[in-house]
Amino acid sequence: MWCTPEDVRKELGLLSEDVDDVTLLHYIEKAQDSLRDQISIYVFDEELAGDIDGVNTTFRTAHYPIADCDYDLAVGTSDVVLYKWGEYGSIDTRSTIAASTIYPDYGIIVLSDPPEGTIKAVTCTYYYYPARIDMGRLPKVCALLAAYYYVRAEMLLIPEKWAHGAYRFERGTPAEMLYSEYERELGLLIRRDLYKASLGSLDLLRG
Numbered sequence: 346m347w348c349t350p351e352d353v354r355k356e357l358g359l360l361s362e363d364v365d366d367v368t369l370l371h372y373i374e375k376a377q378d379s380l381r382d383q384i385s386i387y388v389f390d391e392e393l394a395g396d397i398d399g400v401n402t403t404f405r406t407a408h409y410p411i412a413d414c415d416y417d418l419a420v421g422t423s424d425v426v427l428y429k430w431g432e433y434g435s436i437d438t439r440s441t442i443a444a445s446t447i448y449p450d451y452g453i454i455v456l457s458d459p460p461e462g463t464i465k466a467v468t469c470t471y472y473y474y475p476a477r478i479d480m481g482r483l484p485k486v487c488a489l490l491a492a493y494y495y496v497r498a499e500m501l502l503i504p505e506k507w508a509h510g511a512y513r514f515e516r517g518t519p520a521e522m523l524y525s526e527y528e529r530e531l532g533l534l535i536r537r538d539l540y541k542a543s544l545g546s547l548d549l550l551r552g
Contacts, residue, residue: 347377347416352488356523357495369495376491377416384535385412385472392433392466393454399462402445402455404469409452412472418480420449426470427454433466442467482534489527496520 350369354360388408395404413420422444431438446455452473460467497520 346373347380347418347487348373348484348491349488352484353491353495356485356488356492364495364499369491372491372494372498373487375494376487380487380490381412381414381416381472383531384476384478385414385474387472389470390428390468391470392468395467397460397462397464397467400459402457402459404454404456404467406452406454406469406471406473408473408475409450410474410477411447411449411452412474412478413480414472418483420447422447424449424471425454427456428468429460429464430466430468431464476535479534482530486527486530486534489523489530493520493523493527496523 350366350373351361353369353373354364357364386408388406391407393404393406395401411420411424414424417423425444425447427442427444428439429442442460443457444454445457447453448455454469456467500519
């Protein structure tokens with residue numbers, strides 16, 4: 346997981362007796378999926394670059410850095426799905442293959458075994474980051490979004506303003522406050538120093 350129930354409770358200012366782990370795990374899963382889709386881009390069955398000659402095991406994705414899509418705060422072989430094709434586009438000739446190592450910052454995937462020379466293509470399904478991510482900030486960003494989802498679902502039945510006799514009461518808006526903090530931390534998570542302006546657009550700087 347990108348964050349824990351305790352991380353979420355800290356953002357909410359609650360204790361374990363106030364909200365249990367099972368409840369918060371639901372919102373963490375929702376936050377992870379949403380955040381992944383905000384900070385990374387999905388690529389389906391992309392044909393990898395690399396020689397298919399029965400010897401070569403090193404292939405490269407068109408986009409990188411490869412992203413963490415299984416929520417373990419690391420990018421490894423479980424974050425890519427690989428196939429070899431006897432005839433590219435013919436699903437009956439497709440079979441899975443395994444990677445031994447990946448170098449996510451460079452989009453390099455090393456296969457466990459070289460594809461046979463008769464194979465027409467090697468493809469990969471993966472996510473990639475269009476901007477480099479400060480992974481150290483990811484747990485806090487995820488916890489803030491999960492906390493926001495929790496408050497929206499569990500607390501919004503409480504009115505923002507209410508009266509009791511001659512007294513008038515008004516509470517804050519914790520959902521909006523959490524989302525504002527989430528957006529601020531999200532901006533810090535995405536390392537914009539790796540972008541430069543170019544003719545009104547943004548170009549990614551790669552090391």
